Amino acid sequence: MKFQLPLWLYPLAFLFGILIGAAALRYTPDGRINLMLVWLVWAGLPFVGACVSGWMMFRKQQVPWILRFTGLQHWQLDPQVQLKLWLKLHQLWCLTATGVLAAFLALLLFTDLAFGWSSTLVDDPQRIYQLTQLISVHWQAYWPAAVPDLTLIENTRFIRIAPSTADAGNAGDWWPFLLASLLIYNLLPRVLLMLVCLLQLRHRTVTQLSVSAQQNAVSADINCFSPSELQQQSCSAWQDAERVFWEVSKPSADGLVLGLGSWEQDQQQWQMLLKRRPARLVWCVDLRRSPLAEMADRIQQASAQGVQQALQIWEQDLDAPSHARESWKVFAQQHQLIWLEA
Structure with a gap:
């Protein structure tokens, strides 16, 4: 800036x-x-x-x-x-x-x-x-x-x-x-x-350039073998993965809730999660919400550390627009997320 x-x-x-x-x-x-x-x-x-x-x-x-x-x-x-x-x-x-x-x-x-x-x-x-x-x-x-x-x-x-x-x-x-x-x-x-x-x-400029180079290298590697279709797997295969609830107010399972509190609190919790370096991560989202750039940035940060990630629709609301599921599928495909079905 x-x-x-x-x-x-x-x-x-x-x-x-x-x-x-x-x-x-x-x-x-x-x-x-x-x-x-x-x-x-x-x-x-x-x-x-x-x-x-x-x-x-x-x-x-x-x-x-x-x-x-x-x-x-x-x-x-x-x-x-x-x-x-x-x-x-x-x-x-x-x-x-x-x-x-x-x-x-x-x-x-x-x-x-x-x-x-x-x-x-x-x-x-x-x-x-x-x-x-x-x-x-x-x-x-x-x-x-x-x-x-x-x-x-x-x-x-x-x-x-x-x-x-x-x-x-x-x-x-x-x-x-x-x-x-x-x-x-x-x-x-x-x-x-x-x-x-x-x-x-x-020091910050050098660090940012190094992180950007790593992210570009990871993105280039992903684009080299990116599949033409969205990968889908069963939720049972990801039971042991750590969950992050994005803008989900009352999750019925244990996990990290982001997108509802202050930016400073979310950033602190997210950095603590990255320090633990989880092998697999499931993003649980509300079908009524739209994909955001802030979530995409965090997905890229986790991908840069080699974390395997998946996307799961947590709130199956009948009042959600008909195109909501397709929007999330496109988002998952763009960011190389595995789509989880029950």
Whole structure:
């Protein structure tokens, strides 16, 4: 399935990042840029968003929450389309982070930025020092200039009652720390998630091509010796076969019922059946129903695993149309199913 976003969204995401960067570095009336707020917007919240996105990508696939309040609970988005959606989301976020980075570098070049920190709850510079050491643990070994020392933290503390009490000569030395935080906590996680999406999409594509090749090979083998007439056998010869009831509400025998519940539940039960690899399988159908493409897909999946299959009319209803039996016979002949008669 081909999935594309409008091209104008990509430059818009970049411009949005530039606006975020310029707005965060705007001077306040007290003369300093709020360092703690800039780090939260540029690195803290984006890192939390990347963690949540990664968790949602790898969790068990479920029906989207908004559909649980509608009548579309049976709808299920294809996993490959979900991966493509996540990939586009990470691409847009990377462009936004690049816009923030561009605005930051431009302002570093053409303006003199002065940063200060202040907190109502945290008033001890030693705690801020410990926090910045924890944040900088990823680049301490190869970028020591991006690790704030205690002197910088003490000199750039901003007290709103007496804003000029501290020496702010080194207030601009915070920029390496912010740049490293922007790269490590904002841009890098999204790039890694993009790579994960690309690898998973490539794996799914290779798997689908392999399954399609196997199905084509099986179909070619079947067509080589397909009989000109429908094969018919007695139901007694298939007593030991496993049964699948397709859209049969109340079967009088044991077996798997499909076509009546949600798509997710049917798919889970069908995959469990295929894992058991039954030697023979009987499809029990209602004469009043018409053959569906979904049933044909499952028949092909079982045929690809070498399962011998047969078709049996389970509901012998006198009110069914006269052509219903002929329709099912044509369906059975097309899919190389053995027709069972009582």
